[in-house]
Amino acid sequence: MLLIHCPYCEEERPEMEFRHAGEAHLERPKNIAEISDEAFAAYFFYRDNPKGVVFERWRHLHGCARFFNAARDTVSDKFLTTYKAGQPKPDLVGAANMNIPAKSGKSGK
């Protein structure tokens, strides 16, 4: 069971209290009604799924109930950082012992 630092509760809590909520920084297009089939599929279906650092959303469902973001290494399952929803993707260059995916920087936008 993972131990996750909730940026709102400001402490590490057991995974049991959290719900994973998929890839982070995927923004719902403002003009969603107009976008192409491909653009819609890219937004709704296509995912980064990196072997290495993933930017993902969690919800502290059984805690403060807030959604927040995390950067986690999908090889070691170690969290590099967690941060509040709405905050920009942190710059992790130089973060120690992390597996950089084949193509990093691709945000999935």
Place this chain on the structure above:
Amino acid sequence: MVEATTLQRTLPLEGRVSSGPRVTIRPAPTAQRVSLRASADAVSAVSKGLGVDLPITPKQSARAGARAVLWLGPDEWLVIEEGERDLLADLGRAKALYSAVDVSHRNTAIVVSGPAAADTLNAGCPQDLSLEAFPVGACSRTVLGKIEIVLYRTAEDVFRVECWRSFSQYAFAFLAEAARAR
């Protein structure tokens, strides 16, 4: 028009009690409860209305007389009034933008007390309940076995477990079973 008999609240755990040498589990009496939501700018006004300063630090609670305010999230508090003062009326006096929803009957509470109280809860609650990590007055929404609870430490060996009404049978049975193994 049939005569308006005044009805009594009947709690889901009416009459249940489980007591062992090191821990006792019993339902708490009826209470008023409000799920309070407000953004930072409304905190002081709402505090005034309530007559209790809303705690703004995670996991902390504040208390005034029979009224306790539990921090659940950055804009969420659970207010518990065990006395007679009308919670919603008091909140009504607060001139600010907030949401107050009556959940007096949604929740019901179980009091777990005794030297083995923390161990009993740790049978199903994955948080660190040592006094240094979860001191008297600490509160948190968390899990107990397979349900969600709000845990509130009211004394060194006394915890209040708030859960939704229909989960209370499970919560009580779980705690009783856990206590049995102490």
Place this chain on the structure above:
Amino acid sequence: MRRYSGFALVREAMRGHKGWGQQWSSPEPKKEYDVIIVGAGGHGLATAYYLAKEHGITNIAVLEKGWLGGGNTGRNTTIIRSNYLYDESAGLYDHAVKLWENLSQDLNYNVMYSPRGVMMLAHNVHDVQVFKRHIHANRLNGVDNEWLTPEAAKEYCPPLNISQSARYPVMGAALQRRGGTARHDAVAWGYARAASDRGVHVIQNCEVTGVRRGGNGQVTGVETSRGFIGAKKVGVVAAGHTSVIMEMADVRMPLESFPLQALVSEPVKPCFPCVVMSNTVHAYISQSDKGELVIGAGTDQYTSYSQTGGLHIIQHTLDAICEMFPMFTRMKMLRSWGGIVDVTPDRSPIIAKTPVSGLYVNCGWGTGGFKATPGSGHVFAHTIANDNPHRINTAYTIERFNSGRLIDEAAAAAVAH
């Protein structure tokens, strides 16, 4: 290739088994192949085998970063069934079951396909409605699947708890008698041996690190830990790692990879006759030929390539097993492990051409790929050989996520109302 048979075994026994040769060769990679298959799991090896056997393409290399059959093939709970709802699914999985039925003889390798029956339990009215829908659709598709009363279910699987006092009482079950299990390692080894016998190069410890493409965008080969290897066509069958390989060819996939755990108990004498699955209670179980109870757990909630998962996932699974089979609480967990399953948005696989010419992909099998191994390899081989899908896998495109023409078995199972 030295044929396997009872007689051969006896003869070899007489002379200390000195005569058995290598089951598959371990050649050095050539400069170029007609087809490179990335991933020597069951699906990849089967693809190579059928390319060689049915399409006359033998200049093939199957590249494996680790040891063959070491991924999900060697880590799954080996359940085989084809009682799926949609025509596309029933077609694909039943194609596989038909191949399973003769696979040992076809490969001259005993894969221990054991049609001991797969029983899926219904625990509420909604389950009953969903399973009956499956049963009717299966019947009209020529797929066996029958309804059992709780009593009939208990008769078929005596350890089953059908007490009405259970938290989720058994209201009946859907039984596919042709369903069952097979020996996972034997499937990988049998395909490797048979493919190798037809000239296919199975190259282990050879990790693909890049996909090289020509001026026209056409695939020209792959970079590997053992150097560049040229190829006219590349088929990616890398399960959990498919996204990673496809990314090398700049193809983004509608995939997410999750940890999936499983466990076995200590071996005991035969006590469990079939495969039992319960979606509502969340567990599935069978007993292996060795005597171990083989139990599948759920996936963890987060994506991961760690091949490990949380203890709480195993707890939830064993809760369910002991609820359905209360005599098993005294059994002991002997071994638990994790795999990486690649999941598509509609929980159905992708077996298709890709936007890159010469690049093909077979992925997205989620938690249920083993059962499809022969069928998957068979139709994927057809797709690669003809640069066009087989009738059976035409619907399994990547484009379906643009058009919305999904094969949504998960959604069809619907939600508790």
Place this chain on the structure above:
Amino acid sequence: MSSAGEHRIAGVGRLTPANPVRFTFDGKAYSGLQGDTIASALIASGVHLVGRSFKYHRPRGILSDGPEEPNALVGVRRDAARATPNVRATVQEIYDGLNAVSQNRWPSLSFDVGAVNDIASPLFSAGFYYKTFMWPKVAWEHVYEPFIRNAAGLGQAPTEPDPDHYAAQYAHCDVLVIGGGVAGLSAALAAAESGARVILCDERAAFGGALRFEAEARLDGKPGYDWAQDAAATLAAMDNVRILSRTTAFGYYAQNFVGLAERVTEHLAAPAADAPRERLWQVRAGRVIIAAGAIERHMVFANNDRPGIMLASAARTFLNHHGVAVGRKVGVYTANDSAYAAAIDLKKAGIDIPAIVDVRDNPQGSAIDEARAFGIRVLTGHAVTGTGGKLRVASMIVEPNKGGAAEIIPVDALIMSAGWTPSVHMFSQSRGKVAWDAATERFLPGTYAQDCVSIGACNGTDRLEESVSEAIAAGESAAKATRKRAKKSKVKIAVEGGGDWTGSMLGAGPNGANGKVIKAFVDFQNDVTAKDIRLAVQEGMHSIEHVKRFTTNGMATDQGKLSNLHGLAIAAEALGREIPKVGLTTFRAPYTPTTFGAIVGHARGELFDPARHTPMHESEVAAGAVFEDVGPWKRAWYYPRAGEDMHAAVNRECRTVREVAGMFDATTLGKIEVVGPDAAEFLNLIYTNPFLKLGVGRLRYGIMCREDGFIYDDGVVGRMAEDRFHVTTTTGGAPRVLQHMEDYLQTEFPHMKVWLTSTTEQWAVIAVQGPKAREIIEPFVEGIDLSNEAFPHMSVREGTFCGVPTRLFRMSFTGETGFEINVPADYGRQVWEKVYERGKSMGMCLYGTETMHVLRAEKGYIIVGQDTDGTVTPYDAGLGWAVGKNKTDFVGIRGLKRPDLVADGRRQLVGLKVKDGKTVLEEGAQIVADPNQPVPMKMIGWVSSSYWSENCGRPIALALVEGGFERMGRTLYVPMPDRAIEVEVTGTVFFDEEGGRING
């Protein structure tokens, strides 16, 4: 003394003759002493034959004295329901009345028919089953496989539900110490004295580890074992320490989360009723100190598996701890000095040691000199190349390594040591990488992946004083690292003696695997020989994982604790590669087999999964309701009266509701209070319907999609005030709808001033439906004008009901005049009783979910999840009217426009009329246009809802049919196994098509 076994030696060992314990093995009565294991007690009585091997059914004895035991597995049976298979005789402590039986033999342990496999063993080479049993095809399923299955397996699985209970406990600490040997105890003392919160666990009954057999060692001037007991007592007395014996650390998970299994009552004759059989500890530790020790390896040589052949350290434990001699004439075969110490202890105890056979040419060291000094014959440069005996070893065959005459030496026991394997299991489970130490031929902890440290024997630290100082340092730095203001501990431990052992042998000894039928066992339980491993390599299994899977080496219940390194070495030799190049198989949890019940803990019976009941549940039970599971809820399904079956009850309920009235418990529907100035704006985005113009006091039926445009949930939404809505959801949908709404609110529309609160359980909801509904509730209502004009269909008012506050909904899911009375939950049951009392007197009935389903189907109202399945759009369901035409955005607006969702031939919701007017279609049945086509048939739809409608006097059904809206009036077919049922496509409203009754 013979009462406790004739091989018990007076004055030797630590058990008290004053505490005899009686038990049975295979029905024969034995007695041992308090503190004996089944193994030590049996050996004390001269019993070595305790089991049969997995494949060849060879007679097997006791190999070890601990959890690594591969042979001595027995069934232990307290009673019919408390029978446990595969219990290690070397771990299970005896108690008065313990009843143990041997396994995997028939008819008896000493005569086992299965032993023919041993004679036929040349056939059963590694992986033989892959090569045969293929002809004839059907024979596999019907002949070969059943045969293999019956031959395989060890003990018998229990057949009755387990009456014992199990407990669970989460625990947090600064320092978790795994292993209570001298290193673990020292580390725990240092950490605890530094002020850290410490948990110390050891899998044995008593702490001390190797000090159990290590007789010379003295710590702080005391005999080692006594020091260990004192240290454990000191720790137990500290309130920042939790110390757990009989507790195995079995799994090391992410972020220092470690699973421990504590065996609470397995050693007790009469456990207290409340005591759990086992307890699972889930520990989150700041730092983990691994002090797991090392495990002695056996020697690999021909027939090395006869009863009476065992590890030297085991023989030494039986002697020094249990006071039991493993034989009277004990041979020794070793590649390591430790066996000398065992030989010397036995010799001192008066046991004859005919010879120590040392495979090394010229071993040096005090132990060797001492053995010679004791006059023991030491044969260096020799090997044991075979043994004699049947059910017990009777002799050993000794040959010089350089060749020469073989000598047969009679023995009644043979002890051996090939050296020690550090237990790196937990380290590896923590995802650390082991490193090969060529000098000592062992894998040691290399790169760490988590915040843990290995100390003592499992870290390759051999000398006692080094282990102790390493342990104290580790304990202190762990405290420092995990705790502010950790004080420096004053722990100092004086150390004397303790063996300093060298020497190791990996793989098969000289002549260990020559010839055809030589059985030099590597993995005892799975009957894997050196030859099998060579064969695997010969057949192309070049990865150690392939070798393992092909031979099953290391896959037995001991998980290769003894066999893995030997197997690896033999494979490496056959491959001509170095051991580290061949690699090691993964160490997986659990370290030792772990009871399901311990992992399940409390989650059994009523605690398996919470059953949710409404406030009116007890009243419904009293009224004779039959319940169905809907999601986590128990809902009243129907209310049969005396003599009624479900069909009759539902018909009566349906009739009564439409003729008089019925009362229904609708509490389980999800409820969400949506509050804030932007509430209407928010709902306008979440639902397909328009919500901005909904008036206060009005209700609207809303449909919710996900972005993909498929129906996700539905429900009635009431506007209580400009900025306050009362939203209802489906019963099963409540949690995910709230999650869905919170997701959009928090991450997509954070600018909106809206707050969501679940009120599902705040309100008890009582639906009263039917022509007399108003008349029934009227007297209870205050402050609300119930007239049609003042309170029309689809509106909501606040007032009081029975004197308690209510939100009264005028709505209907039946097509009748209807009200849904929301009252605070704690009043629900009393209100229900009062309304029922009055309603009953007027002919009203209670009705359950089944009748609710029939009535709504008569009106063509859908049930999300039954008439929709996650592939149905609002348009498909005939609910296009509920999609706001002028809205520029809502969740699902784009998904709905995707090519396939607007294509022709979508499955659309229609009604079906059965031509024969009496057959009730089966829900889930498929629909075809041509019933005579061959299989596979082209299916164009399916029946989603189907009932007998008492009110229509005929069966009714809803179905999703390709282009259904275009097929009105057409005839289609529902093929059943026996016949095809003819149906006509109709509209979805079967009753009161004008819909007048709803406004009655």
